Amino acid sequence: MKKVRIFEDFSGFKLLFDxxxxxxxxxxxxxxxxxxxxxxxxxxxxxxxxxxGQVRELAYATICGESGHKFDNVPYNRGSDVNAGxxxxxxxxxxxxxxxxxxxxxxxxxDAIWNLYSMKVASxxxxxxxxxxxxxxxxxxxxxxxxxxxxxxEKESAKNxxxxxxxxxxxxxKMLQWLEARVA
Numbered sequence: 001m002k003k004v005r006i007f008e009d010f011s012g013f014k015l016l017f018d019x020x021x022x023x024x025x026x027x028x029x030x031x032x033x034x035x036x037x038x039x040x041x042x043x044x045x046x047x048x049x050x051x052x053g054q055v056r057e058l059a060y061a062t063i064c065g066e067s068g069h070k071f072d073n074v075p076y077n078r079g080s081d082v083n084a085g086x087x088x089x090x091x092x093x094x095x096x097x098x099x100x101x102x103x104x105x106x107x108x109x110x111d112a113i114w115n116l117y118s119m120k121v122a123s124x125x126x127x128x129x130x131x132x133x134x135x136x137x138x139x140x141x142x143x144x145x146x147x148x149x150x151x152x153x154e155k156e157s158a159k160n161x162x163x164x165x166x167x168x169x170x171x172x173x174k175m176l177q178w179l180e181a182r183v184a
Contacts, residue, residue: 002184003183077120089137091127098165100160100163101164102156104116128179146178150168151168152169
C-alpha cells in the first residue's frame with residue numbers, strides 16, 4: 001500500500017484543487033494571506049467530507065497533474081474515477097457504497113456481492129482518501145481486505161429498490177491505524 005499526502009497547506013492544495021468554483025462563490029481570491037489560507041483550507045476540508053465528487057477531482061488532480069476534470073457517474077463495471085494511462089483508479093472516501101443495490105443482481109450476502117464486484121470491476125487500483133487529505137493507494141487484494149474489515153451489508157430503502165449493498169463505515173481511528181500499518 002502506498003500513502004500520498006494530497007494537501008499539506010493551502011498553497012499546495014490550490015495547485016491540486018480547482019478553486020475557480022470557490023472564487024465564483026466569493027470564497028477565495030488571489031493573493032490571500034496565510035491566516036486566510038488556513039481558514040479557507042478548513043472550509044475546503046469541510047466541503048470535501050462526504051462529497052465524493054470533490055474527492056475524486058482532488059485525486060485526479062494529484063495523480064494526473066491537472067485540475068478541473070469533471071466526473072460522470074460511471075458504473076463500477078464500465079469505468080473508473082481516474083484513468084491515467086494504464087492506471088484505472090476507483091476513488092473512495094468515508095461511508096462509500098461499493099456499488100448500488102440495483103447493480104448487485106439480486107445477491108444478498110456480503111461474499112456474493114464482493115465476488116460480483118470483483119469479477120466485473122473496471123478499476124485495477126483503489127484509493128481511499130481520508131478526511132485530512134491523505135490518500136492510501138491499494139491493490140485489489142489490499143482493497144478487498146479493507147472492504148472486509150470496514151464495510152458491512154446494508155439494505156437500500158424500499159424507494160431505491162430494497163436490494164442489498166456493501167457500504168463502508170464512517171472513517172474511524174481504527175480505520176486510519178489499519179491503513180497506516182500497511183503502508184510500504
